[in-house]
Amino acid sequence: MKTKEALKVTGIPVLFASLCCLSPLVLVLLGLSTVSFASSLADTFYGEYKWAFRAVGLLLLAATTVLYLRSKKGICTLDEAKKRRQEIINTVLAVLVVGVLGYIFFLYVVVHYLGVFMGLWE
Numbered sequence: 001m002k003t004k005e006a007l008k009v010t011g012i013p014v015l016f017a018s019l020c021c022l023s024p025l026v027l028v029l030l031g032l033s034t035v036s037f038a039s040s041l042a043d044t045f046y047g048e049y050k051w052a053f054r055a056v057g058l059l060l061l062a063a064t065t066v067l068y069l070r071s072k073k074g075i076c077t078l079d080e081a082k083k084r085r086q087e088i089i090n091t092v093l094a095v096l097v098v099g100v101l102g103y104i105f106f107l108y109v110v111v112h113y114l115g116v117f118m119g120l121w122e
Helices: 003-018 020-027 033-050 052-071 080-081 084-116
Strands: none
Touching: 003 020, 003 033, 003 052, 003 084, 020 033, 020 052, 020 084, 052 084, 080 084
């Protein structure tokens, strides 16, 4: 799997999994919220609902992987899946690793420092 393909498959799931902390930043950037409300919203989302956001991200990652295998790789039947079992395993593992690393980098580096810059958290 090429890097560009892996980023296409994992981009949207990483974004959805990071919405627990990204959505308050977007509300402040759009002028729809104050910084104090966004900070409390981020605390609530990340404290109580982070597993829900991560579960949605994981489900979307599985869905995008299946769509990638069906549309780009042409693996639509069980017979084809049996023949190309090793390719499927390698693709799923690559997507999982890129997705987890992308989530960690995006949430804990990009979103964190953007929130610090905006004064939402320290």
